[in-house]
Amino acid sequence: MTQQNVLHAIQDFTNALGIDNVTISREQCNKFENTTFATNQKVQGVLYPNSKEQVQQCINIAYQYNIKLYPLSTGLNIGLGGTVPVESNSFILNLGKMNQIIEFNESLGYITIESGVTQIQVVEFLKSKNSNFILSPTGSLPETSIIGNAVERGDTRGAIPQRAESICNLGVVLPSGEYMEIGFGRFANAKCSGISKYGVGPDYTGLFTQSNFGIVVKLTLWLAPKAVNCDIILFTMET
Helix, strand or coil, X not given: CCHHHHHHHHHHHHHHHCHHHEECXXXXXXXXXXXXXXXXXXXXXXXXXCCHHHHHHHHHXXXXXXXXXXXXXXXXXXXXXXXXXXXXXXXXXXXXXXXXXXXXXXXXXXXXXXXXXXXHHHHHHHHHCXXXXXXXXXXXXXXXXXXXXXXXXXXXCCCCCEHHHHEEEEEEECCCCCEEECHXXXXXXXXXXXXXXXXXXXXXHHHHCCCCCCEEEEEEEECEECCXXXXXXXXXXXX
């Protein structure tokens, strides 16, 4: 990666995303270089796409100029790296602006979201709908990403303790810039895409958890039914 390539890439990123969605400010980049432990990786710039099409454009530009991208949504992976990229001189692909709730089904208890949707956003949304379903939360901040937690196979609290086991219908942008949907979501008007974990043929969901094989830009999450009663039992054991 030469400095000439970086300059050309920045211009193309700006043309694709708009000047307000690309920053190379050292002050702004510094914010992504720090976490809870000492690091020395440097960030070249920060990109803020707001659609899967713009994510595809960013990947194509990065490939053209041999630019390294490091995707994140809210960047609140506290204690486990935060926003710091794996390799120095990467561009942060910040998916925080992709924060739409695409679909919600009260009857079947699922919600389809984009990468930047946070825990508190879903909680407030379900409250506004007076839903009979709840989100099993993590023990982290309300502003943390749901998809970030899911693809890292993070733990949650409540009725669904393993979030990665309660997802389906992933939408993924591949390193080639192509977009693919996993499960029945790839079929137009498929009515079971939000409730069936497996589609026709091999299931590729696991390839995109804890990996760098693609960027997950949307998925469907199964919600937990709201408990009618909640009893807390305390007990001790003598050893």
